[in-house]
Amino acid sequence: MSETHPRSLSVSLGDPTGVEVAPDLWGLFFEDINWSLDGGLNAELLRNGDFEFTAADRPGWGPLTAWHHTGAGSVEVRSEDPVHPNNGTYVRLAGPVRLENEGFDAVRVAAGQSFRLAAFTWRVQGVGHASVSIVDDAGDAIATAELVVPERGWNEVGVDLTAHRGGNGRLQIDVPRGLVMEIDVVSLRPRGDDGEPLTFREDLVEVLQELRPSFLRFPGGCVAHGLGLANLYDWKKTVGPRHEREPSFNTWGYHQSRQIGYVEYFELCERLGASPMPIVAAGVSCQNLRGRAACIPLEDMPAYVQDILDLVEFANGDVGTRWGARRAEVGHPEPFGLRMIGVGNEDEITQDFEVRFAMIADALAAAHPDVTVIGTAGPQPFGQDFERGWEYAREQRVAVVDEHAYRTPRWFHQNLDRYDSYDRGGPAVYFGEYAARTNRVRSALAEAAFMIGMERNSDIVTLASYAPLLARIGTTQWVPDLIYFDADTVLPSPSYYVQQMFSVERGERMIEVDLDGDLDVSVPSRQPGIARISATGAHVRVWDVTLDGAPVGDVDVNGGEAVLGPVGADCAVDFMLERVTGQRGVAVRIGGAGDEDYFEVELGGWQNQSTVVHAHSDGISNDVDGPHPWSGLSTGVAVHVRAALEGERLRVWVDGELRHDVLDDRRPERRVVAGCAARVAADGQEEYVLRLVNATDDSRDLSIALPGGPSRVVGSATVLAGAGPDEGEPFQPSPVTPHAQVVDVAPEETWRVPPWSFTVAVVRALG
Ligand code: AHR
Numbered sequence: 056m057s058e059t060h061p062r063s064l065s066v067s068l069g070d071p072t073g074v075e076v077a078p079d080l081w082g083l084f085f086e087d088i089n090w091s092l093d094g095g096l097n098a099e100l101l102r103n104g105d106f107e108f109t110a111a112d113r114p115g116w117g118p119l120t121a122w123h124h125t126g127a128g129s130v131e132v133r134s135e136d137p138v139h140p141n142n143g144t145y146v147r148l149a150g151p152v153r154l155e156n157e158g159f160d161a162v163r164v165a166a167g168q169s170f171r172l173a174a175f176t177w178r179v180q181g182v183g184h185a186s187v188s189i190v191d192d193a194g195d196a197i198a199t200a201e202l203v204v205p206e207r208g209w210n211e212v213g214v215d216l217t218a219h220r221g222g223n224g225r226l227q228i229d230v231p232r233g234l235v236m237e238i239d240v241v242s243l244r245p246r247g248d249d250g251e252p253l254t255f256r257e258d259l260v261e262v263l264q265e266l267r268p269s270f271l272r273f274p275g276g277c278v279a280h281g282l283g284l285a286n287l288y289d290w291k292k293t294v295g296p297r298h299e300r301e302p303s304f305n306t307w308g309y310h311q312s313r314q315i316g317y318v319e320y321f322e323l324c325e326r327l328g329a330s331p332m333p334i335v336a337a338g339v340s341c342q343n344l345r346g347r348a349a350c351i352p353l354e355d356m357p358a359y360v361q362d363i364l365d366l367v368e369f370a371n372g373d374v375g376t377r378w379g380a381r382r383a384e385v386g387h388p389e390p391f392g393l394r395m396i397g398v399g400n401e402d403e404i405t406q407d408f409e410v411r412f413a414m415i416a417d418a419l420a421a422a423h424p425d426v427t428v429i430g431t432a433g434p435q436p437f438g439q440d441f442e443r444g445w446e447y448a449r450e451q452r453v454a455v456v457d458e459h460a461y462r463t464p465r466w467f468h469q470n471l472d473r474y475d476s477y478d479r480g481g482p483a484v485y486f487g488e489y490a491a492r493t494n495r496v497r498s499a500l501a502e503a504a505f506m507i508g509m510e511r512n513s514d515i516v517t518l519a520s521y522a523p524l525l526a527r528i529g530t531t532q533w534v535p536d537l538i539y540f541d542a543d544t545v546l547p548s549p550s551y552y553v554q555q556m557f558s559v560e561r562g563e564r565m566i567e568v569d570l571d572g573d574l575d576v577s578v579p580s581r582q583p584g585i586a587r588i589s590a591t592g593a594h595v596r597v598w599d600v601t602l603d604g605a606p607v608g609d610v611d612v613n614g615g616e617a618v619l620g621p622v623g624a625d626c627a628v629d630f631m632l633e634r635v636t637g638q639r640g641v642a643v644r645i646g647g648a649g650d651e652d653y654f655e656v657e658l659g660g661w662q663n664q665s666t667v668v669h670a671h672s673d674g675i676s677n678d679v680d681g682p683h684p685w686s687g688l689s690t691g692v693a694v695h696v697r698a699a700l701e702g703e704r705l706r707v708w709v710d711g712e713l714r715h716d717v718l719d720d721r722r723p724e725r726r727v728v729a730g731c732a733a734r735v736a737a738d739g740q741e742e743y744v745l746r747l748v749n750a751t752d753d754s755r756d757l758s759i760a761l762p763g764g765p766s767r768v769v770g771s772a773t774v775l776a777g778a779g780p781d782e783g784e785p786f787q788p789s790p791v792t793p794h795a796q797v798v799d800v801a802p803e804e805t806w807r808v809p810p811w812s813f814t815v816a817v818v819r820a821l822g
Contacts, residue, residue, distance in 0.1 A: 184204065585620065664684065
């Protein structure tokens with residue numbers, strides 16, 4: 056990006072605003088999505104080591120997924136007399152046979168690295184040992200050991216292996232001729248410094264530690280309330296010996312072994328110095344279960360409420376209590392210090408939800424008044440569930456409400472003052488899941504600008520966490536994410552560094568900031584473009600198409616996207632639509648001819664049960680209206696669709712019924728933003744944590760005025776600066792990393808702020 060003339064900018068710090076910075080403001084959201092737990096934080100290197108995968112995890116998966124075998128002997132999947140009823144499937148191996156596990160993509164091994172191979176096994180027939188090896192791509196052994204197979208009855212055995220060289224490996228179990236053995240719960244974990252198998256992948260723990268989070272939310276997200284009642288995250292099934300835990304399918308299309316359960320989660324909180332923030336289902340499952348949330352029957356709610364009270368007792372109770380004693384039994388007599396708990400996640404705010412939420416919240420308030428209950432306000436930062444969620448939270452006197460926003464960078468820049476006007480007499484805000492879409496520098500800076508707004512309002516916004524946190528490259532269901540990784544690489548995104556820069560340097564009391572310069576970038580008005588239709592997941596017939604009343608004729612949309620013709624900034628599109636085959640519906644785009652500004656109307660998209668309008672800008676999409684429930688497109692049933700664009704207003708009718716009436720937000724984007732919090736340094740002097748975003752093409756020559764009159768400003772700064780807004784991709788190394796800078800600015804001098812940058816300076820007055 057070519058450097059233009061620096062523009063001037065001045066920041067003047069005034070008096071404290073009276074807002075104390077919320078001590079828990081910056082935390083982490085952790086959900087098992089994108090293989091972030093099994094295949095991620097969980098140090099286990101084998102996939103499906105317990106043979107518990109099923110088609111419920113993913114069609115086509117089963118007990119032998121990730122396993123392969125060769126040899127004249129046999130591998131039989133069995134379920135009689137399992138290791139434990141919760142671990143009902145295992146294999147019987149009759150030698151000569153070789154069983155191999157491919158790991159999560161490869162078992163990556165470093166020279167000299169040591170591992171613990173553990174399994175439950177027993178000898179059905181014959182004598183002898185099985186041999187276990189880690190082999191490389193070519194099948195050559197990197198590490199080998201003998202596995203003694205005990206006599207009748209399931210026994211847990213373990214053996215250590217040390218790699219004599221590095222490589223991309225897989226695990227082999229060789230059973231010799233004459234030996235018949237059963238095996239289950241096979242595990243391969245690196246050994247830590249103490250020689251014990253690791254629970255967590257250490258490089259991932261380190262990258263989380265460097266974020267210095269105040270809290271750690273778990274287990275979701277959608278995983279918390281699951282798809283259906285059997286899939287609600289049940290904490291009691293995740294504690295105790297690993298082979299006794301009950302696995303489940305993962306709502307993101309894979310398997311939850313639950314090897315990292317509630318104890319490991321609480322222990323991770325301890326290692327990170329973060330307060331636990333469990334999220335429990337509000338007695339209802341995720342509404343994305345074919346459009347309906349499943350509800351725990353009211354007569355079963357007391358037992359469910361008791362489970363939640365037991366979780367709090369498990370975390371905090373004295374060892375003399377039932378669940379405190381259980382905590383001690385699983386190795387942690389000290390309490391975990393649970394101070395907050397979320398009830399529900401993005402739920403549809405229905406009568407069913409409200410009744411169940413109240414039962415849980417009331418019971419928590421009565422039994423644990425010192426634990427803060429966090430409510431929920433739907434998946435969007437606006438709309439029906441958001442409005443009703445907030446209204447209900449006020450009626451119910453919920454302490455904190457969890458808001459979510461996955462939006463474009465533009466949305467964040469347009470909404471920096473979102474919390475300035477929130478009612479200080481009502482619940483506080485937990486901005487619990489957010490990300491500016493894409494992993495570009497533009498998005499990271501938009502988040503930084505918005506975070507300045509949250510910090511300024513941290514009397515009302517008391518908690519915030521970016522989402523999702525982790526994503527394994529190649530097995531990702533959701534982008535953008537904060538940190539990407541594969542078997543041995545960790546790639547923090549630009550947004551990661553923004554989070555870190557907020558969390559590491561925190562002030563205590565907000566200070567008035569007067570920022571002067573060119574702060575806003577205007578949003579251009581809509582230009583003429585084209586109208587187009589595409590069918591996603593359906594074969595459709597489209598006919599009687601008109602543009603502004605002029606016939607276009609019939610259109611074939613089945614070869615991809617069909618262009619109906621050019622349209623102005625104001626236009627009307629009409630057509631008849633009928634599905635011939637398939638499950639879903641169509642998308643209609645009106646506006647920019649390429650990837651520039653356009654509206655997209657989805658008619659019967661995901662699950663064919665709703666209509667939704669997206670607005671695209673800067674090549675990034677926001678859902679701006681809906682999803683509104685719809686009976687869906689039925690095969691063989693024709694519907695009439697009309698979409699009318701008048702400048703920034705789009706209206707959509709289906710069979711004469713107005714389904715969408717939406718005004719796109721074209722307010723200018725505030726792209727130059729500053730915030731400041733003061734704190735008392737170790738030497739007793741006041742210092743200022745000054746945050747500054749410059750999300751424009753121009754550098755700025757900044758003059759800084761600290762409270763108390765002109766002075767030399769000294770200190771240090773951390774600067775994250777990009778060469779342009781559109782650098783940065785998911786799964787790639789970040790194009791930007793923070794660098795340290797000395798600050799020493801005399802009263803008449805200025806300090807150069809680079810374009811597309813975020814700066815956190817810790818400064819004080821000298822002299
Ligand atoms: O963060 C990914 C998902 O986004 C969460 O599971 C859900 O709460 C939200 O829709």
